[in-house]
Amino acid sequence: MKIGNEEYLIKPLSKRTLDIEMVILMFMVYVTVYLWVFEYISWPIFYIVFHFFYMRFFMGNHERFHSIKSKNWPRLFEIFSEYFALAVTPWDEPYDSIRTKHFIHHATHVRGKKPTQEILQNPHSIYEAGGFWRSLFFCLFFEEAQLIIDIFNKNITKSRWIRLMIYLPLQILFIYNFGWGKYLGVFIAVRLLSSGGWLFFSWFSHTVSYKFGYIKQLKHGKLILFLMGVLNGKYVRDGFFRHASHHAWPSVPPDKLYLLDEAVLRNPDSMPEMIPSTDKIAVN
Ligand SMILES: [Zn+2]
Numbered sequence: 001m002k003i004g005n006e007e008y009l010i011k012p013l014s015k016r017t018l019d020i021e022m023v024i025l026m027f028m029v030y031v032t033v034y035l036w037v038f039e040y041i042s043w044p045i046f047y048i049v050f051h052f053f054y055m056r057f058f059m060g061n062h063e064r065f066h067s068i069k070s071k072n073w074p075r076l077f078e079i080f081s082e083y084f085a086l087a088v089t090p091w092d093e094p095y096d097s098i099r100t101k102h103f104i105h106h107a108t109h110v111r112g113k114k115p116t117q118e119i120l121q122n123p124h125s126i127y128e129a130g131g132f133w134r135s136l137f138f139c140l141f142f143e144e145a146q147l148i149i150d151i152f153n154k155n156i157t158k159s160r161w162i163r164l165m166i167y168l169p170l171q172i173l174f175i176y177n178f179g180w181g182k183y184l185g186v187f188i189a190v191r192l193l194s195s196g197g198w199l200f201f202s203w204f205s206h207t208v209s210y211k212f213g214y215i216k217q218l219k220h221g222k223l224i225l226f227l228m229g230v231l232n233g234k235y236v237r238d239g240f241f242r243h244a245s246h247h248a249w250p251s252v253p254p255d256k257l258y259l260l261d262e263a264v265l266r267n268p269d270s271m272p273e274m275i276p277s278t279d280k281i282a283v284n
């Protein structure tokens with residue numbers, strides 16, 4: 001990629017590398033859950049530690065969409081590791097389906113074009129168009145909303161059924177052994193973090209953040225960057241915050257995006273164009 005006179009060659013990660021990372025993160029998530037279930041840690045500690053691993057998982061999962069698939073784990077094996085089986089509702093959306101929608105999201109946010117807000121054509125637009133409250137509602141019920149959209153679009157992938165068969169017995173076993181209280185504690189943690197992730201990643205990134213424009217966003221977003229770094233670590237922070245650069249260079253891993261942002265600050269003429277996802281905010 002070329003920014004001004006500067007040339008950058010940054011390779012995307014291989015999907016297998018990220019698959020392995022996801023398994024390790026999932027393992028840590030499960031360890032955290034069982035430490036709480038067997039009462040080795042209290043619930044506030046559980047939520048803090050769970051948050052840290054889970055948000056890294058959220059961002060790594062997005063990174064897998066853009067990785068090189070030539071080195072890949074077999075899809076069936078991947079289904080065991082791709083999500084947090086204990087707390088998904090049986091209708092949750094699998095990786096391959098989210099990936100397709102995410103590519104539509106990228107294809108509809110292109111230079112010089114206003115993003116489409118047609119829900120059936122661009123299912124991710126429900127998280128970012130139509131204002132904060134509407135986006136919040138759909139982010140909280142993102143699994144249910146995407147299932148309804150998929151039924152309308154006749155897009156129920158085989159992975160949904162396979163996941164249901166794998167995850168449902170695990171969840172029944174968990175509830176049978178540890179009770180509804182523990183199950184709901186984990187479920188609420190997952191839903192809050194996922195919906196918060198979607199709200200920041202889609203609504204905030206494509207409306208509030210874009211409103212300021214690329215340069216102002218980088219220069220004045222330092223407080224948000226700092227707070228997000230403390231809460232989530234650098235990798236997750238940059239994955240969330242540097243979303244405009246992600247759209248310009250989707251295959252660049254989050255921890256390398258700052259290099260391109262710094263190059264843009266030195267070469268403002270090469271700034272990628274951003275168009276907010278809402279009618280209410282003027283394009284700068
Ligand atoms: Zn986006």
Ligand SMILES: [Zn+2]
Nearest residue numbers: 066102246250
């Ligand atoms: Zn992306």
